Amino acid sequence: MNETDLQLVVDCASLAPSVHNTQPWSFVERAGGLEVRADRDRRLDYLDPDTRQLHISCGAAIEFARLAVRTLDLACEVQLLPDPQDQDLLAVLAVGPAETATPLDHALVEAMPRRYTDRQPYSDEPLPATLLAELRVAAEAAGAWVKVIQQTDDRVALATILTDAEEIEAADPAYAEELARWTHEKAEEEGLSERAVRDDWPEGRVSDMPLRDFTGHGSHPHPGAEAPRVVERDTLALIGTSKDEPAAWLCTGRALAQVLLRATVANVSSQPLGPATDFAETRARVRRELKLVGHPQFLLRLGYGSDAPHTGRRPATQSVTRP
Numbered sequence: 001m002n003e004t005d006l007q008l009v010v011d012c013a014s015l016a017p018s019v020h021n022t023q024p025w026s027f028v029e030r031a032g033g034l035e036v037r038a039d040r041d042r043r044l045d046y047l048d049p050d051t052r053q054l055h056i057s058c059g060a061a062i063e064f065a066r067l068a069v070r071t072l073d074l075a076c077e078v079q080l081l082p083d084p085q086d087q088d089l090l091a092v093l094a095v096g097p098a099e100t101a102t103p104l105d106h107a108l109v110e111a112m113p114r115r116y117t118d119r120q121p122y123s124d125e126p127l128p129a130t131l132l133a134e135l136r137v138a139a140e141a142a143g144a145w146v147k148v149i150q151q152t153d154d155r156v157a158l159a160t161i162l163t164d165a166e167e168i169e170a171a172d173p174a175y176a177e178e179l180a181r182w183t184h185e186k187a188e189e190e191g192l193s194e195r196a197v198r199d200d201w202p203e204g205r206v207s208d209m210p211l212r213d214f215t216g217h218g219s220h221p222h223p224g225a226e227a228p229r230v231v232e233r234d235t236l237a238l239i240g241t242s243k244d245e246p247a248a249w250l251c252t253g254r255a256l257a258q259v260l261l262r263a264t265v266a267n268v269s270s271q272p273l274g275p276a277t278d279f280a281e282t283r284a285r286v287r288r289e290l291k292l293v294g295h296p297q298f299l300l301r302l303g304y305g306s307d308a309p310h311t312g313r314r315p316a317t318q319s320v321t322r323p
Helices: 003-013 053-068 103-114 129-141 152-170 172-179 244-264 282-289
Strands: 025-030 034-040 073-079 091-100 145-149 206-207 230-232 235-241 269-272 294-302
Touching: 003 025, 003 034, 003 053, 003 145, 003 235, 025 053, 025 103, 034 053, 053 073, 053 091, 053 294, 073 235, 103 244, 129 235, 129 244, 145 152, 152 172, 152 235, 152 282, 235 244, 244 294, 282 294
Parallel strands: 206 230
Antiparallel strands: 025 034, 034 091, 073 091, 145 235, 235 294, 269 294
């Protein structure tokens, strides 16, 4: 890759989603490709003690970078965790010979700057079964699986788990302090803008899932409130893996990238429901109560929204190193 191509790839990778928009990655140019490395200084101390969410975030950046290389009409092979002695080296992208990109490759890359987290209400229009099937196939190709949560009992269980998990988080002052540290009035380059996380749903409408309260108080309108409410029941997609280890977390991130970009191409919005999978104890509860075979890693709500992006990115030149 020449200098222009490298910059394009890094610019695209830098658009990947990350927990609280921390962007915990760095990129190093190497002969014949690119290294994706963990930036552990950007790890969340409270929400990510085992670096699972850092790995998921970097996995998404790896997949964004791979897709960008493909749109240069070049082959790209990804090797995860290539050096056991260097735990910060999460992946090497080896750029291969000429290989024509597919229309889907181009569509996914074009969707990158349009993808965002939409925390506002979605319409009642159901997602097409063909799209949900496509998301499952894409996740499997990335080394993960997707389960669409449809059964009422499963949704009730998830709502309870989300409520309990956030109550536990909100009871710890360290949680609120970390949220405040990564939430800013403008958040032009990193973190979460106050506009992006504000809860301004219309009066009388509420989700059946508690959505993270970014004030740190774990407070939500809910279907059982006194005033009658329209209850929104969005599509829930759970991403999981057969194992629960760093390589599987990176695969989760790659699968998440595919799910989010393909949803964006279909004009579908998304929002993570983080408390359901933030900690090992909660993930174990999700696994047990939903009778899952495998390890739940990431829960999303999906639907047709109407909001606009509110989070920025730090310049890609801050996260790339050249020899």
